[in-house]
Amino acid sequence: MEFRSEDQAWLSQLVLDELGIVVGDGKGSLLQARLLPVIRQFELSGPAELMSLLRAKGRPEVRRAVLDAMTTNETSFFRDPRSFDSLREQVLPQLLEARRDERALTIWVAASSSGQEAYSLAMLLHEVVPDLSAWRVRIVATDISSAMLERTRDGVYSQYEVNRGMPAPLLVQHFERRGAKWAVKEDLRRMVEVREYNLVHPTTTAPRADLVLLRNVLIYFDLPTRHRILDRARTALRPDGFLVVSRTESLLEGRDLFEPAFGGSGGIFSPLRSSRAGRLAS
Ligand SMILES: C[S@@+](CC[C@H](N)C(=O)[O-])C[C@H]1O[C@@H](n2cnc3c(N)ncnc32)[C@H](O)[C@@H]1O
Structure with a gap:
């Protein structure tokens, strides 16, 4: 065999x-x-x-x-809690202030695997936006794997999966028992829109977003491919939006497209306006 x-x-x-x-x-x-x-x-x-x-x-x-x-789907709720601290304390307050009049926010979770990252963001928004029902919030979760997209749509997780990273009060607040598993409650599920999107060979346009999460996926690609993906993420982002990568990524391959935000820690980047894009692409 x-x-x-x-x-x-x-x-x-x-x-x-x-x-x-x-x-x-x-x-x-x-x-x-x-x-x-x-x-x-x-x-x-x-x-x-x-x-x-x-x-x-x-x-x-x-x-x-x-x-x-052949895809690696490792993920968990609130993976890398320090990224979520930066989102809570720096990124979201700034974006919410900037969008205070239009009261609309679009977040693109690219390479969302089985959905824990998108639902973690939805829970975080419940925490930091006191009048959330007055906002139009879209969290667009995309991945290449149809099995992972199906899991995100279902929003049903095993005890082991919810034990990884989820604080108990959030489990009680946002999930309900389904047999031996836990299902995301409807108000949280409604915030997450699930779509197929191939980062390398996209066949649809990426969502226009205020915030893009592109965590723990660039590592699988070679440098020119990473640069092309980052270029598309920059195009998708509104000029005052933010990109979040995993905290261990320096984003050197995208230094003509993004600059570190909030002092450079936390894996948060701002799109560069006058891009020298293309220099690294091949
Ligand atoms: C390790 S998981 C990361 C999940 C999540 N972002 C996190 O940080 O926990 C990587 C994900 O990238 C997806 N992926 C791999 N190649 C892709 C591609 N070409 N386009 C879109 N997604 C891809 C995989 O299906 C997998 O779900």
Whole structure:
């Protein structure tokens, strides 16, 4: 039940072409671990049958499941709490003041995985906006993985998932029991709009946003791809909006597009007005 080395090379190229994700050499065991469940799911006889289906472009649902399986979906509620502290204390107060007259806010959570990041933001907005019902708030959660988008739409999480990062009072306030699981309450779910969006090969325009979260995803792409993604994020952002990346990312590859905001800590960046965009793109 092993993939031949030429199959591994072919699969790596497929993942690079479709997702922009660099699998790298010597990742046979990764491919094996991710794709054996797909073989089982579709009751195929083994890697050879999977490969011939993929090469013949038969059964699009199998191809889709293969690409889904190659994404890394690690996430949690309030992941990296210091990012959420910066949002609470610096970013949101500034944006709410700037949008005080129009009372509308659009947040794009790009690469939202199973939805914890988008729902964490919705909970944070409940906390920091006293008259939230008077605002038009859209949190647009996008991802490439249809399985993850489905999970975000469902908004149902296991006990293990809610234990990771969620303060108990928020669980009680915003979730209700569904058997052994927890479901997001309707008012929170209504704030989150779920859409497919491929960061590398977009087929639709990105939402015009006041805030873009692009956390823990750039690492999977090579430098020119990262630059193209950052360029699109800048185009999507309103000029006084903010980009949030993971706190460990320096964003050096986007220094012609963004500058650090709020003193440079917290992974928060402002779009540069007079961009020298294109210098790093290739
Ligand atoms: C590690 S998760 C990060 C989730 C969340 N942003 C966080 O910080 O917890 C990376 C997500 O990026 C998504 N992804 C990978 N390649 C993508 C692409 N080309 N376009 C859109 N999303 C992609 C994966 O499906 C996955 O859900």
